[in-house]
Amino acid sequence: MRKILLIAAIAVLTGTSAMSQELTNFNFRGRQRVVSPQVEGDKVTFRLSANHANAVNLTGNWLRGAVVLQKGTDGIWSVTVDAPSPEIYTYNFVVDGVSINDPHNFMVQRDGTRYLNMLFVPGERSENYFEANQRGTVAYKWYDSEILKMNRRLTVYTPYGYEKNSRTKYPVLYLLHGAGGDEEAWTSMGRAAQILDNLIEKGLAEPMIVVMPNGNPSQQAAQTLGLPTSNLNFRDPALQNAYVKSLCEEIVPFIEKEYRVLAKPESRAIAGLSMGGGHTITATNLYPDMFDWICPLSAAGNSTAEQINALKKAGVRLYFLACGTDDFLWEGSVTLDKTLTECGLDHVFFKSDGGHVWANWRYYLNSFAPLLFKQE
Amino acid sequence: MRKILLIAAIAVLTGTSAMSQELTNFNFRGRQRVVSPQVEGDKVTFRLSANHANAVNLTGNWLRGAVVLQKGTDGIWSVTVDAPSPEIYTYNFVVDGVSINDPHNFMVQRDGTRYLNMLFVPGERSENYFEANQRGTVAYKWYDSEILKMNRRLTVYTPYGYEKNSRTKYPVLYLLHGAGGDEEAWTSMGRAAQILDNLIEKGLAEPMIVVMPNGNPSQQAAQTLGLPTSNLNFRDPALQNAYVKSLCEEIVPFIEKEYRVLAKPESRAIAGLSMGGGHTITATNLYPDMFDWICPLSAAGNSTAEQINALKKAGVRLYFLACGTDDFLWEGSVTLDKTLTECGLDHVFFKSDGGHVWANWRYYLNSFAPLLFKQE
Numbered sequence: 001m002r003k004i005l006l007i008a009a010i011a012v013l014t015g016t017s018a019m020s021q022e023l024t025n026f027n028f029r030g031r032q033r034v035v036s037p038q039v040e041g042d043k044v045t046f047r048l049s050a051n052h053a054n055a056v057n058l059t060g061n062w063l064r065g066a067v068v069l070q071k072g073t074d075g076i077w078s079v080t081v082d083a084p085s086p087e088i089y090t091y092n093f094v095v096d097g098v099s100i101n102d103p104h105n106f107m108v109q110r111d112g113t114r115y116l117n118m119l120f121v122p123g124e125r126s127e128n129y130f131e132a133n134q135r136g137t138v139a140y141k142w143y144d145s146e147i148l149k150m151n152r153r154l155t156v157y158t159p160y161g162y163e164k165n166s167r168t169k170y171p172v173l174y175l176l177h178g179a180g181g182d183e184e185a186w187t188s189m190g191r192a193a194q195i196l197d198n199l200i201e202k203g204l205a206e207p208m209i210v211v212m213p214n215g216n217p218s219q220q221a222a223q224t225l226g227l228p229t230s231n232l233n234f235r236d237p238a239l240q241n242a243y244v245k246s247l248c249e250e251i252v253p254f255i256e257k258e259y260r261v262l263a264k265p266e267s268r269a270i271a272g273l274s275m276g277g278g279h280t281i282t283a284t285n286l287y288p289d290m291f292d293w294i295c296p297l298s299a300a301g302n303s304t305a306e307q308i309n310a311l312k313k314a315g316v317r318l319y320f321l322a323c324g325t326d327d328f329l330w331e332g333s334v335t336l337d338k339t340l341t342e343c344g345l346d347h348v349f350f351k352s353d354g355g356h357v358w359a360n361w362r363y364y365l366n367s368f369a370p371l372l373f374k375q376e
Numbered sequence: 377m378r379k380i381l382l383i384a385a386i387a388v389l390t391g392t393s394a395m396s397q398e399l400t401n402f403n404f405r406g407r408q409r410v411v412s413p414q415v416e417g418d419k420v421t422f423r424l425s426a427n428h429a430n431a432v433n434l435t436g437n438w439l440r441g442a443v444v445l446q447k448g449t450d451g452i453w454s455v456t457v458d459a460p461s462p463e464i465y466t467y468n469f470v471v472d473g474v475s476i477n478d479p480h481n482f483m484v485q486r487d488g489t490r491y492l493n494m495l496f497v498p499g500e501r502s503e504n505y506f507e508a509n510q511r512g513t514v515a516y517k518w519y520d521s522e523i524l525k526m527n528r529r530l531t532v533y534t535p536y537g538y539e540k541n542s543r544t545k546y547p548v549l550y551l552l553h554g555a556g557g558d559e560e561a562w563t564s565m566g567r568a569a570q571i572l573d574n575l576i577e578k579g580l581a582e583p584m585i586v587v588m589p590n591g592n593p594s595q596q597a598a599q600t601l602g603l604p605t606s607n608l609n610f611r612d613p614a615l616q617n618a619y620v621k622s623l624c625e626e627i628v629p630f631i632e633k634e635y636r637v638l639a640k641p642e643s644r645a646i647a648g649l650s651m652g653g654g655h656t657i658t659a660t661n662l663y664p665d666m667f668d669w670i671c672p673l674s675a676a677g678n679s680t681a682e683q684i685n686a687l688k689k690a691g692v693r694l695y696f697l698a699c700g701t702d703d704f705l706w707e708g709s710v711t712l713d714k715t716l717t718e719c720g721l722d723h724v725f726f727k728s729d730g731g732h733v734w735a736n737w738r739y740y741l742n743s744f745a746p747l748l749f750k751q752e
Contacts, residue, residue: 052473054430097428100476106489106599113482115491120602131603135527139515142536151511160518163634223482226496227507258539 034076036104037119044083051075053095060091086123087359090116109188112180113223128366132197134160138187143254147246150230153221155183157193157210159200169262171373172209172255176272176279182222183214189358195366206373211255215276217243241286244279248287266317269293269372273361274300288314293372295320297364298327298356302336308343318371319347322364326355410452412480413495420459427451429471436467462499463735466492485564488556489599504742508573510536514563519630523622526606529597531559533569533586535576545638547749548585548631552648552655558598559590565734571742582749587631591652593619617662620655624663642693645669645748649737650676664690669748671696673740674703674732678712684719694747695723698740702731
């Protein structure tokens with residue numbers, strides 16, 4: 001049956017070159033397509049075809065607990081809930097105690113080793129998370145690290161027009177992920193390419209290159225590739241801050257050689273979330289002259305007055321500290337804000353609602369990227 | 377609990393920069409990690425933690441029917457089966473009638489709108505599907521199509537050394553997917569980057585650029601991005617072969633402008649599977665002078681003697697026709713082989729076991745890529 005339908009489909013398609021719209025709604029089993037999730041006004045409906053299941057629940061990162069789905073006479077379970085405010089959310093179904101992805105929703109993101117369905121709720125807050133009209137290139141490249149003794153993958157965003165404007169040199173934002181993430185975290189969960197595309201298209205941000213390395217020093221690349229991890233002993237004091245050293249001594253020179261970049265402190269920015277915020281703070285403390293634009297987000301890390309004074313002396317142009325008031329790392333950001341104030345370093349302490357979540361990190365990127373690389 | 381563990385983890389990690397190995401095996405729920413699938417010798421074991429399920433089955437593309445898992449006293453269902461021959465396979469669990477991904481296996485591939493777990497069985501046949509030591513760059517770029525009235529995404533592989541060898545110009549393989557696929561199909565299911573990396577590293581294939589466009593003319597990009605599809609009416613005769621025209625009149629010039637390529641027929645190859653094999657045949661019939669290396673794979677399409685003679689006159693250097701003897705398109709390949717023979721066009725008819733499957737398309741790419749762009 002499937003074979004016959006496929007033959008028929010290919011016969012039609014190759015004749016006319018028209019295929020995708022038909023195929024999008026094509027169901028090889030001949031059933032009506034189940035739509036899930038379905039956002040309508042201020043409600044969203046979730047559906048799952050599971051005729052033999054005993055119980056189906058919905059879990060979502062905006063829900064306070066599991067929501068029970070009801071079974072219809074057609075074997076399709078469903079529930080309608082209030083749509084949360086505009087943002088990107090993640091959810092799963094739980095079928096007879098087993099957490100599963102929604103088979104009707106192909107929008108999935110990977111968080112470390114977990115796959116989660118995405119729910120997009122459109123609105124002002126989330127408008128830059130959707131595709132822009134003019135889009136940059138996202139490339140997965142490999143660099144050789146002498147420090148980490150590995151060939152390692154990083155993600156590089158080049159803005160729309162990079163190829164055409166073949167003499168233009170660009171500033172670079174180094175954008176770092178948190179614990180459990182990898183070099184795909186910011187483009188997948190963080191929507192970094194869409195945010196930059198939209199901000200640049202609207203004239204709100206300077207065209208820039210964004211480099212998103214893998215911040216796990218024992219990894220060559222995201223675990224999905226199944227590459228062996230490092231044999232190095234990272235408890236060896238000689239390897240302290242090895243990843244940050246690789247970032248500043250290997251990745252920055254690699255990018256400045258491979259791409260048309262403005263290779264100077266006023267054209268280098270560094271930002272990172274959580275562990276990546278810690279890496280941001282460590283990098284700027286160890287290499288105070290390297291980055292003029294510094295953005296620790298929900299950061300796991302801190303600086304002494306001496307370290308802040310070194311940055312002040314180096315001439316930092318933006319220190320953008322962001323944290324959610326419910327974040328378990330909030331106190332650390334308050335302490336850092338206090339030190340910055342005491343040292344007299346002009347800075348932004350960007351406070352948001354909520355905690356240690358991607359909704360905040362997307363919002364922070366969307367908020368600080370327009371400030372970067374602006375002429376004074 | 378989770379929050380506390382996360383704080384502890386981050387506290388340890390940011391202090392030492394050592395994180396990923398610990399985190400890989402980190403289970404926030406404190407349970408022992410379930411390993412699935414586990415290949416041991418000639419057996420493979422699948423496991424699923426599902427204490428409240430009534431029935432768990434395994435489906436796989438190498439299995440003739442569903443295999444029943446047995447529940448252990450610990451609530452973990454498992455089954456051990458004979459490992460299939462070295463290749464990449466896909467599988468799912470079926471829990472109380474609902475098909476799900478294996479939550480313990482983060483190796484997942486997307487086939488159109490379906491996500492499938494991958495089972496890697498190592499061996500000679502599959503050795504080039506694993507990561508090489510020297511890896512090229514995979515980039516997602518966008519080109520403007522006047523013909524299709526859209527900004528469209530394509531995937532570009534540049535070989536290891538492309539950036540360093542800044543004066544070297546490279547030949548280009550245009551590699552086309554089948555119905556239901558998109559611009560990620562060849563890099564995801566087809567392992568195209570790994571195959572080229574390995575072949576080039578071993579000195580078996582010429583360093584080349586590989587361009588993998590989206591062959592669905594109404595799509596801007598893979599459905600995962602959720603972009604609106606085209607409003608064009610592809611039944612309009614004026615839009616006949618619109619995608620193939622965009623490929624030859626827009627994508628080829630775009631690539632030859634954006635990359636350091638050898639822009640001549642003897643440095644252009646075209647290959648495609650199924651619908652993409654049809655596109656390959658259509659492209660070489662409409663533009664017989666454009667590609668000197670032509671590889672229709674399990675192709676949905678055919679050529680007349682007149683069309684083959686035009687290719688012969690144009691001086692094709694390789695015509696590599698491949699099909700599985702169980703493929704439902706086998707007869708079409710036999711017919712094309714016959715026409716090629718009758719026209720006296722030297723060609724390869726590469727016959728394999730099996731049918732219309734990615735195992736064959738990986739195998740074909742691994743087989744014909746070493747033949748491309750060789751000096752006579």
